[in-house]
């Protein structure tokens with residue numbers, strides 16, 4: 658039977674269990690294509706297949722939340738044709754996959770700043786989220802035009818607007834409901850493919866105590882076996898949340 662770990666800082670646990678929330682930076686699409694003498698965008702297309710497989714794997718393992726970085730605030734700096742391709746691909750994936758996701762009980766969430774998206778893309782995002790909102794299966798979050806600094810700032814601004822009395826003095830508990838991922842526990846396991854060992858402005862707040870796993874595999878090559886290897890590595894970690902090893906072992910319940 659699958660057991661889940663809590664990822665809240667308040668409940669430290671040993672983690673012989675399946676991560677409840679996995680966050681992934683899907684990196685390396687361009688290099689994957691370049692190695693095959695193909696245009697970079699070919700790698701992005703293949704990347705969608707890897708994402709589909711990862712969603713299936715998470716579902717099968719009992720992971721409850723999968724959050725993937727698809728397009729960062731900084732990715733607007735890429736060449737115009739690559740940005741347009743990525744926007745078109747995002748729309749196509751939403752249009753082509755939402756019905757199947759819904760049938761599979763997936764709840765889809767999109768986080769990020771939507772201001773620069775086309776009206777059509779924004780409408781599809783809204784309808785995909787609404788269509789799957791009541792599903793009880795895996796929550797798949799796609800971070801698109803997302804950046805953690807943007808997220809923290811928008812949370813502060815929304816708090817100031819909605820609760821001006823708290824604006825002068827607020828703590829973590831007052832701010833976190835306004836963060837984009839308020840509906841999910843903090844990630845237990847972070848995976849970055851593509852060999853870079855950096856966070857690139859992804860979920861800075863929520864990754865405070867996440868286990869960080871880096872692999873040289875390029876995202877289109879990331880399959881169920883690679884995901885399994887990351888989870889196996891995660892199971893070997895002792896999550897202490899500031900406590901001592903002895904304290905953790907005395908309270909471990911997983």
Ligand code: IPE
Pocket residue numbers: 683684685686687688689727728729732743851
């Ligand atoms: C990640 O792959 C996908 C996006 C950022 C959209 P890259 O496109 O960054 O691939 P590399 O890192 O150049 O190989």
Ligand code: IPE
Pocket residue numbers: 682683684685726727728729731732853855857
């Ligand atoms: C991070 O990848 C963002 C996504 C995967 C969407 P990048 O390839 O853009 O990251 P940097 O700029 O090399 O750190």
Ligand code: MG
Pocket residue numbers: 684685686851
């Ligand atoms: Mg990259």
